[in-house]
Amino acid sequence: MQFDFASDDSYQRYLDNQHPFVDLDYVPGDLELINSDFTANDASRFELRQKAGEMFADMAWHFWHDFSGDRLSITSAYRSA
Numbered sequence: 001m002q003f004d005f006a007s008d009d010s011y012q013r014y015l016d017n018q019h020p021f022v023d024l025d026y027v028p029g030d031l032e033l034i035n036s037d038f039t040a041n042d043a044s045r046f047e048l049r050q051k052a053g054e055m056f057a058d059m060a061w062h063f064w065h066d067f068s069g070d071r072l073s074i075t076s077a078y079r080s081a
Contacts, residue, residue: 031078038064039072046077 004010008026030050034043036057048056060072 028078034074034077036060039074041073043074046074048077 003012005012008021008023009028028049031047032050032053034046034048034053034056036043038057038060043057043060047053063072064070
């Protein structure tokens with residue numbers, strides 16, 4: 001398995017003072033609107049990277065299913081700054 005701790009679009013990159021972004025204008029190329037009917041607010045207003053959005057939608061469904069119809073609320077997702 002290969003890990004990428006250097007490029008800005010890496011899923012494995014850990015950002016801290018020792019690992020800053022190289023390109024401060026970087027925006028992920030795979031941002032998508034969140035597709036979930038199981039949130040308390042309008043999830044489709046928010047964007048996440050494709051894999052994160054899929055995982056969030058799955059988590060929201062499980063939360064809804066396991067907690068008698070309670071829904072997650074999104075207050076923040078991907079931010080460019």
